Amino acid sequence: MKIVFAGGGSAGHIIPIIAITREIRRICLTAANRKQKEPQFIYFGPKDEFSSILLSQEGIKIKYILTGKIRRSLNLKSFFQNLIDILFKIPVGAVQAFTHLLFLGPDLIFSKGGYGSVPVVISGWILETPIFLHESDSVPGLANRFLSKSALKIFVSFQETECFPLEKMILTGNPIRKEILQGSKEEATKLFKLKKGKPLILILGGSQGAQRINDKILEILPELLKNFEILHQCGEKNFKQVKAESEAIIPKTDLGAAPYNHEESYTGQAPLDKNYLTGQALKKHYHLFPFLREEEIKQAYQAADLVISRAGAGSIFEIAALGKPSILIPLPESAQNHQIKNAYAYARNEACLVVEENNFTARFFLGKLKHLVSNLEKLEKMSLAAREFSKPQAARIIAEHIVNHLT
Numbered sequence: 001m002k003i004v005f006a007g008g009g010s011a012g013h014i015i016p017i018i019a020i021t022r023e024i025r026r027i028c029l030t031a032a033n034r035k036q037k038e039p040q041f042i043y044f045g046p047k048d049e050f051s052s053i054l055l056s057q058e059g060i061k062i063k064y065i066l067t068g069k070i071r072r073s074l075n076l077k078s079f080f081q082n083l084i085d086i087l088f089k090i091p092v093g094a095v096q097a098f099t100h101l102l103f104l105g106p107d108l109i110f111s112k113g114g115y116g117s118v119p120v121v122i123s124g125w126i127l128e129t130p131i132f133l134h135e136s137d138s139v140p141g142l143a144n145r146f147l148s149k150s151a152l153k154i155f156v157s158f159q160e161t162e163c164f165p166l167e168k169m170i171l172t173g174n175p176i177r178k179e180i181l182q183g184s185k186e187e188a189t190k191l192f193k194l195k196k197g198k199p200l201i202l203i204l205g206g207s208q209g210a211q212r213i214n215d216k217i218l219e220i221l222p223e224l225l226k227n228f229e230i231l232h233q234c235g236e237k238n239f240k241q242v243k244a245e246s247e248a249i250i251p252k253t254d255l256g257a258a259p260y261n262h263e264e265s266y267t268g269q270a271p272l273d274k275n276y277l278t279g280q281a282l283k284k285h286y287h288l289f290p291f292l293r294e295e296e297i298k299q300a301y302q303a304a305d306l307v308i309s310r311a312g313a314g315s316i317f318e319i320a321a322l323g324k325p326s327i328l329i330p331l332p333e334s335a336q337n338h339q340i341k342n343a344y345a346y347a348r349n350e351a352c353l354v355v356e357e358n359n360f361t362a363r364f365f366l367g368k369l370k371h372l373v374s375n376l377e378k379l380e381k382m383s384l385a386a387r388e389f390s391k392p393q394a395a396r397i398i399a400e401h402i403v404n405h406l407t
Contacts, residue, residue, distance in 0.1 A: 008114025023399035069115035136313035173391025188303035202304035239290035320390035325382035
């Protein structure tokens with residue numbers, strides 16, 4: 001069983017692929033499938049350090065191909081970038097993909113979409129290799145729309161997803177790693193040296209971070225730390241800057257303002273230590289990370305009382321599976337506004353609040369956050385709605401479709 005995976009290289013593509021390969025391996029280890037040879041997985045996509053590390057750890061072979069994309073912004077720079085991609089990168093990538101597939105002879109191609117998948121799927125179609133697609137977002141990307149005619153099956157994450165032939169579509173949700181659901185608050189307390197006594201807010205900006213979210217958080221960080229304990233994934237490229245700014249901000253805080261009454265608003269929490277307003281005490285409630293690895297993120301999710309995140313499908317479906325109330329801040333520049341549409345598709349179930357960046361003022365956000373965390377009934381309803389929306393078996397369902405097709 002030889003399966004090629006294709007995608008764009010971001011965490012939104014790589015992590016679902018990892019989740020599916022783990023489930024395929026589990027299926028192949030069962031008694032009914034032990035006669036099968038161990039499955040071989042090969043990833044085709046653009047060169048990317050982040051994806052290389054994650055895929056290599058899973059024993060997935062990598063074939064890098066040159067990829068190009070069509071930029072829709074109208075300026076001189078994008079015009080020349082598009083010209084280079086159309087005349088050079090895309091043709092070269094297509095030749096690379098076709099050559100690799102010809103020699104590998106895979107049994108199936110599974111595409112996560114994105115510009116990196118186009119030459120792989122087209123080459124597979126020419127070579128008459130079976131093709132499955134997965135669309136993470138509520139609004140299909142251009143690549144998957146273009147490639148959908150060549151696919152036997154198209155798995156989708158959201159009920160609202162359109163633009164694909166109905167007879168090919170299967171609603172599964174977005175694949176998440178089963179291991180993400182196996183954290184514990186006790187382990188999180190040890191791992192992150194949590195102080196307890198305050199509600200814990202987990203802030204995620206996606207695998208690459210989100211500097212505009214970081215900036216807003218830093219603007220109100222001292223006030224946040226008077227009321228909350230914070231776990232903050234800021235992104236690898238932003239880490240040094242955010243660390244320096246946070247260290248400069250906290251000791252200079254005006255420490256006179258009193259926090260809201262935690263004993264009344266957040267039942268079950270111990271009262272704050274009498275020294276909570278000192279700069280050193282505030283620092284101990286702020287835990288900054290460039291990127292949370294799997295072992296860390298599963299513990300962070302379990303400990304969190306509320307999650308603040310971008311609105312990528314991967315984040316939404318992880319948050320939902322864990323039943324965590326959330327505030328989503330969609331990336332406004334995402335292709336076809338897919339993050340905004342993802343966020344509102346999820347919010348229809350009342351599982352989250354959506355704050356668009358245009359409306360994101362630091363003080364308004366702080367007030368909204370305090371009000372939400374103090375409303376235990378609202379948090380409970382959001383948690384229940386999140387679990388009702390979730391589809392934690394997505395990776396297993398897709399893996400079963402793949403294995404059944406190939407056996």
